[in-house]
Amino acid sequence: MSNTLNLTLQVWRQPSTNAAGTFETYQAHNISDDASFLEMLDIVNERLIEDGKIPIEFPHDCREGICGTCGVMINGRAHGHEKGTATCQLHMRKFNDGDTIVIEPWRAAAFPVVRDLVVDRSPLDRIIEVGGFITAPTGTAQDANQQPIPKEVADSAMDAAACIGCGACVAACPNSAAQLFTSAKVWHLNSLPQGQAERYKRAESMVETMEEFFGSCTNHGECSEACPKEISLDFIAYMNKDYIKSKVKNRRMSSQI
Amino acid sequence: MLPDAGIPEGPIADKWDSHKFNVNLVNPANKRKFKVLIVGTGLAGASAAATMAELGYDVEVFTFHDSPRRAHSIAAQGGINAAKNYRNDGDSVYRLFYDTVKGGDYRSREANVYRLAEVSVNIIDQMTAQGVPFAREYGGLLDNRSFGGAQVSRTFYARGQTGQQLLIGAYQQMMRQVGLGKIKLHTRMEMLDLVVKDGSAQGIVCRNLTTGDVTSHSGHAVVLATGGYSNVFYLSTNAMASNVTAAWRAHRKGAYFANPCYTQIHPTCIPVSDDFQSKLTLMSESLRNDGRIWVPRDRDDNRLPQNIPEPERYYYLEEKYPAFGNLVPRDVASRNAKTVVDQGYGVGPAKNGVYLDFADVIQRDGRDVVEEKYGNLLQMYERITGEDPYEMPMRIYPAVHYTMGGLWVDYNLMTTIPGCYAAGEANFSDHGANRLGASALMQGLSDGYFVLPTTISNYLADKLGTQPLSTDDEVFQKAERDVVDRVQEFLSIGGTKSPEYFHRELGKLVWEYIGMARNENGLEKAISEIRALRDEFWKDLRVLGTKDTLNSSIEKAGRVSDFFELAELMARDALTREESCGGHFREESQTEEGEALRQDDSFAHVSAWEWHDMDTPQTEHREALEFEYVKLTQRSYK
Numbered sequence: 001m002s003n004t005l006n007l008t009l010q011v012w013r014q015p016s017t018n019a020a021g022t023f024e025t026y027q028a029h030n031i032s033d034d035a036s037f038l039e040m041l042d043i044v045n046e047r048l049i050e051d052g053k054i055p056i057e058f059p060h061d062c063r064e065g066i067c068g069t070c071g072v073m074i075n076g077r078a079h080g081h082e083k084g085t086a087t088c089q090l091h092m093r094k095f096n097d098g099d100t101i102v103i104e105p106w107r108a109a110a111f112p113v114v115r116d117l118v119v120d121r122s123p124l125d126r127i128i129e130v131g132g133f134i135t136a137p138t139g140t141a142q143d144a145n146q147q148p149i150p151k152e153v154a155d156s157a158m159d160a161a162a163c164i165g166c167g168a169c170v171a172a173c174p175n176s177a178a179q180l181f182t183s184a185k186v187w188h189l190n191s192l193p194q195g196q197a198e199r200y201k202r203a204e205s206m207v208e209t210m211e212e213f214f215g216s217c218t219n220h221g222e223c224s225e226a227c228p229k230e231i232s233l234d235f236i237a238y239m240n241k242d243y244i245k246s247k248v249k250n251r252r253m254s255s256q257i
Numbered sequence: 258m259l260p261d262a263g264i265p266e267g268p269i270a271d272k273w274d275s276h277k278f279n280v281n282l283v284n285p286a287n288k289r290k291f292k293v294l295i296v297g298t299g300l301a302g303a304s305a306a307a308t309m310a311e312l313g314y315d316v317e318v319f320t321f322h323d324s325p326r327r328a329h330s331i332a333a334q335g336g337i338n339a340a341k342n343y344r345n346d347g348d349s350v351y352r353l354f355y356d357t358v359k360g361g362d363y364r365s366r367e368a369n370v371y372r373l374a375e376v377s378v379n380i381i382d383q384m385t386a387q388g389v390p391f392a393r394e395y396g397g398l399l400d401n402r403s404f405g406g407a408q409v410s411r412t413f414y415a416r417g418q419t420g421q422q423l424l425i426g427a428y429q430q431m432m433r434q435v436g437l438g439k440i441k442l443h444t445r446m447e448m449l450d451l452v453v454k455d456g457s458a459q460g461i462v463c464r465n466l467t468t469g470d471v472t473s474h475s476g477h478a479v480v481l482a483t484g485g486y487s488n489v490f491y492l493s494t495n496a497m498a499s500n501v502t503a504a505w506r507a508h509r510k511g512a513y514f515a516n517p518c519y520t521q522i523h524p525t526c527i528p529v530s531d532d533f534q535s536k537l538t539l540m541s542e543s544l545r546n547d548g549r550i551w552v553p554r555d556r557d558d559n560r561l562p563q564n565i566p567e568p569e570r571y572y573y574l575e576e577k578y579p580a581f582g583n584l585v586p587r588d589v590a591s592r593n594a595k596t597v598v599d600q601g602y603g604v605g606p607a608k609n610g611v612y613l614d615f616a617d618v619i620q621r622d623g624r625d626v627v628e629e630k631y632g633n634l635l636q637m638y639e640r641i642t643g644e645d646p647y648e649m650p651m652r653i654y655p656a657v658h659y660t661m662g663g664l665w666v667d668y669n670l671m672t673t674i675p676g677c678y679a680a681g682e683a684n685f686s687d688h689g690a691n692r693l694g695a696s697a698l699m700q701g702l703s704d705g706y707f708v709l710p711t712t713i714s715n716y717l718a719d720k721l722g723t724q725p726l727s728t729d730d731e732v733f734q735k736a737e738r739d740v741v742d743r744v745q746e747f748l749s750i751g752g753t754k755s756p757e758y759f760h761r762e763l764g765k766l767v768w769e770y771i772g773m774a775r776n777e778n779g780l781e782k783a784i785s786e787i788r789a790l791r792d793e794f795w796k797d798l799r800v801l802g803t804k805d806t807l808n809s810s811i812e813k814a815g816r817v818s819d820f821f822e823l824a825e826l827m828a829r830d831a832l833t834r835e836e837s838c839g840g841h842f843r844e845e846s847q848t849e850e851g852e853a854l855r856q857d858d859s860f861a862h863v864s865a866w867e868w869h870d871m872d873t874p875q876t877e878h879r880e881a882l883e884f885e886y887v888k889l890t891q892r893s894y895k
Binding site: 120122135136147 | 311322326379392398416429436467534641706707753
């Protein structure tokens, strides 16, 4: 049976990108421990509206851990302390009565705050649009079973492709680097036979676009620790390997020397 | 008058081919002269945008999300059907077509469904070429699983994240075109009106959700790929932001809304735990492949489920439907769960669920095999409920999941407004009164990849040499003013209750009276209570803050106000359809065994509703459904 919790929340409130922000303190009383973290915020917001106060804006949509919309820093950790769990799947039974919870937006220069806990993650889309795809215009495909792909290869690609694009890796990184996000996509596509034609061009353009927006990786490993899909750090090594090779294997370069 | 659906002549297997030959074409060099606006970036929107940009059209895409990768197609778990017959188990395009028409309880168009089955094989090829990591066998070939409503294994999947992988595939293909400058992408832009002049679609009016700016966008054609309306129930498996507004605004501008009462209740979701619950979580139907559904034979059995001996368990689906067992279609599985729970056999703290048990398969195949197939689903269940499904059966109950109804479209996917198209869940076309599992992904991609890019030229060809209407035109200016006024009205009501409150109350009414079982009295009551609540909404709504920043209360208020109008139409449609079919169960029309009883003589038609104004109820138009190939029978899964 469920229990109820009384919590103190310290929430980052910021009216808009260029306005100054501040922590506000709210009491969240009688929260059922069956509620999800976001349902707890729903309850707080309903009470704020009742009191005539502007509710907290927070990012959320599917609430089943797959769309990647949600994500806040909970007590300094991206998506909170439960491993492999997005904010929307974190439940209040993981907290204790009387806890103080500090809630902040993703912290990274590349992700400016839109309002309160909502940030702009569009640089992640910029990385995809320069190479995070396999060029296969509709209508050009052969029969899907023409090209067998070893199960291990398909499984490894799927492990990488499980990324939900939430940006927790960037938020958790002391350098605000996006290597885990980028390498997950690079490895998903570069490890598959279908992705070979553009392999090195992809690695090069995605890495270089990433570097326009984000910090550099110094192998802290905080990203993988925070990742709700537990994407492996290994993919960063694979990406680096392909990136280095791209500088010699890229045919675009071959006639220019 | 309902326009002709434009079904091509000839044998069913040749209709799509001959139609492709007969449509007007736009030559490759001229395609860039046509601007197509696509609203929504789910499977249908993203695949249509990518494909049309590849063809050379000038494409603009709009999504209210912060990134096009977030659309709710992403949450589909189980799989996508295709008539590949890779299992050699007797599958064919014709069988997929037949299963889909039958599964839809004979309330869909034969020609549309045949086309869907036909292109299903191309979808798998296309997505594999995009790098979608479908599950494979050790030999490297694609794996399949079975799904409800079919006796062949034709479902392709990527762990329990098939929707995610397909959506990301289509998203990547679309982003390539964004990167190449062929698509202009607008994020955090919500379409709040369709602009129509001289009877045809000219463009849309959007509100920028970050800045509050209201802007007009004009094009030669508009595609609405804006999803379904399950959130009219408040609690559903849809994402929080999924809504009917784009489709509803088009309806108010002249697009007929078809079969709104056809809503699908998915049989395997996690039961409601409390009042604060904001949404329901689906557990993929694929779990029914290996899980067995049961309740204790004794209503007051308080033992832990694992301690209840076999003879004291009631495997109601296996007993009632020996041929299909736990794999009966969704509507049948859902209604049976409701029946046993209503009879007092429910399990769990609120006695509002039934067991879905993996003990047998874990014993037979081992825990590793179960984990490989369903690991992420079972983990999700554990997170939400705090119970371990490897040790204890899961508790499940039906929840609203998908809406078969939607904007009426012809064979070209054009609505009753020339130049305005609807694709994916937003249209009504392929699933009849009930959708089979693993068919939503198939339809979204079929519409976006293969149907729309082919059929849209039929409309555009005549427009060669014309420019899109200027956004300075009075129709655009008026639509902008209407949107601005509406936002202002939400802010100025100054009442006491939040949009969330009204949404929740509306959802309770819709679930109670227009949910899994409907009857005349209930539906009439629903109409009057929905109206009363809507009046209260417009008097007592409280939206705080301002309109020039991100303000989700404004977004929510707009969506809820449209849900009110839709809910009333759903009730009216359900009232008019005095038969049971698929997801629409009228208590007055059932067999002696309590199964849905169709009335083919009176109701083998599509009901398409025409909007007049707020004070005049919509008028019904009927499109007769003709069945040349499929034999109408009482569905039996025994």
